[in-house]
Amino acid sequence: KKPSITKITRTKKTATIKWSKIKGASGYQVAYRKKGSSKWSYKTVKSASKKLTGLTSKKNYYVKIRAYKTIKGKKNYSSFSATKSFKTR
Secondary structure, eight states: OOOOEEEEESSSSSEEEEOOTTTTTEEEEEEEETTTOOOOEEEESSEEEEOOOOOOOOOOEEEEEEEEEETTTTEOOOOOOOEEEEEEO
C-alpha cells in the first residue's frame, strides 16, 4: 500500500505535509523539489507528518511520500503517492 497526502500547511519558508498512515509501516520517506529543479530531496520520518524547513518564499514545490517496512535490516519501499504541488507564501 502507498500513502496519500491529506493536508499541506504552508508558511513563507516552511510546509507541513500530512498523509495517511499505512498499517505495519516502519516509517516514511518524503521526497520534495522546487519547480524547475529535477533533483529531489529526501527526508525519512517515523510519523505520518513532516515539516519541511528552509524553503524559498513564493515558490512552487512538489512533494510525494512512500512508506517503508524494515525487514532483516533492509528497507522495502512502497510506490510513491501521487505528487502534489504547493506554493510557499
